[in-house]
Amino acid sequence: MIASLATLVLGLLIGYMGQRSKFCTISGIRDFFMLKDSFRFKGLLGLIAGSAVGYFAFQFIGGDIPNFPLGMGFESPGIVIAGIVGSMGMGFFSVFAEGCPFRQHVMAAEGKVSSLLYLLGFYLGIVYFNVVTIKWLDLLLRTVG
């Protein structure tokens, strides 16, 4: 229950801030490479810096931060392949969708129709993944290791 409520409160906070700031990881990287504009890219840097400091500090004062730092451990070649293909594809298509999944949720809440349709496809995609893709992923991991 406490985890569920914590995600709701954190969601409210980042939803409000995300709408006001137009925070988007994908647009940050895109603008940096395409337009040499570092405004939104700073958000991504802040996220990495804030989390690194947060995990370090909370572990230091006794918070539950296990296995920090995670290090270079690669679980299996199959997971590395799936990770690279998945993340590269996500980066590629998110540029054409004009934003990362977080930004799409924010834009949908602003009343943008294309983002609402994106979310329709997104949640259909979740169903498809849990019914179909997960079986192929399982097969890949058993084949490649």
Added chain:
Amino acid sequence: MKLRLGSNRIFVIGIIMGLGAALVQAYFKVQPPEAYGISFIGHPNDLFVWLTNKFAGTNWPVREVFVIYPALTVIGVLLGSIAAASRNKEFRIQPGPVRKKFLAVIFGFLIANLGLLWGSCPIRTALLVGYGSGIAALALLSIAAGVMLAVTYIRFKAKKGVPQ
């Protein structure tokens, strides 16, 4: 409430998000896995799977922490964004950035599958980098490579004079 954080406000907002994600993991049990405080692939999946398991009787896998009560990040973000947009008179029905409607659906579908294949959205990937994960650093570089590929494609199309 007006946010006045100066010219580097988005950097400060990134820091707040990172600290918030670390806080909910450290003291509010939002784990395992590690760095799961914010995930816009994992949490929507957990919420949707929780609802499907509850009401459609499926038995799809859901993260242990969200088996009894669901992840509510998505609901929070939608409510927070609606509140911010309404307060600032920015809430209105408008076409949005993707002109062809069916393409928006296709992009959402593909990104959900590709994101779940990696297991994280770009935000959680960045959180994992902050957690010191080597594979997440590789994934973040792959996301950047994917973005650069798309930018190269857009530039190529623009040179040829083909509308996007």
